[in-house]
Amino acid sequence: MKSLDASLFRSAPRIALADLPGLGKLTAGIADSLNSGLMAWRPGPWRVTPDGVKEDAPAGANAEGRLVRFESERGSLTALLLLDRAATSAVIEVAMGGTGAEPAFEMSDRPLSKIEHGVLRLVQATLARQLAASLGDVLMRPFSLFDGEPPGIEAGTGLAQLRFVLNVFSYSGEISLFFSRAELERELDMAGAGAAAAAGAMQQRMLQQEVGRSMVSLEVTLGPEMLTLDAIAGLRPGKLIAFSATAGNPVTLWSGGVAAYEATLGRTGDRYAVTITTALA
The missing domain is CATH 2.30.330.10 (SpoA-like)
Structure with a gap:
């Protein structure tokens, strides 16, 4: 009898991040929530559009981040919300009353001032609230923000980066969300199962309605x-x-x-x- 050897077993190939079922709907929903969050913070010609996804991406350098945790009855999802320097310049310009008629405000690599930090934190908090609502719509169950300092994303789990381009006036910056790949895949799997069950229930109701409308002779x-x-x-x-x-x-x-x-x-x-x-x- 031949002994078992690890080389005889092949693990199933991992699905590419961009091919995960439901990811396109999730990124579109997040883009809408980022637009809504910025408009709720300060009305203006904001436009946020998806700009792709990336596997195992390191957190971007020269960016201002906030760690947020979204909780539901069936699990949590932790994310790092990052704005690069161009996006940070854009929100500070709007906060200071800019209208786009002035020359573009170019932010150097200097540390942010206390006021600028306050503006950025306020924007990130507004975006986090909108993101919680968006995740609830896409993942088919309510999410709330964790009240307190959230734990970090576990090292070694692999990060999934969802990138978005922010445009306002003459500014074009980047907003990124970093998720644990394992957490994100689990949430999308559960949402897919819920959507399949909902579709099955809808088909059953439609069948019952069709049967109910059928003509029966007496x-x-x-x-x-x-x-x-x-x-x-x-x-x-x-x-x-x-x-x-x-x-x-x-x-x-x-x-x-x-x-x-x-x-x-x-x-x-x-x-x-x-x-x-x-x-x-």
């Missing part, structure tokens, strides 16, 4: 009557057959060969009608 039987074979052979147009049942006797409604209801005969205008009295099936 036959009304006044009652059986016995005739001889000679009498049946002698039937001609105009011949009357007298039934033993009277108008007051109940009739039976049949559907598909099954007696479903008892009813009484009546009229509605110039048409015959029945009033159901008893369910039989």
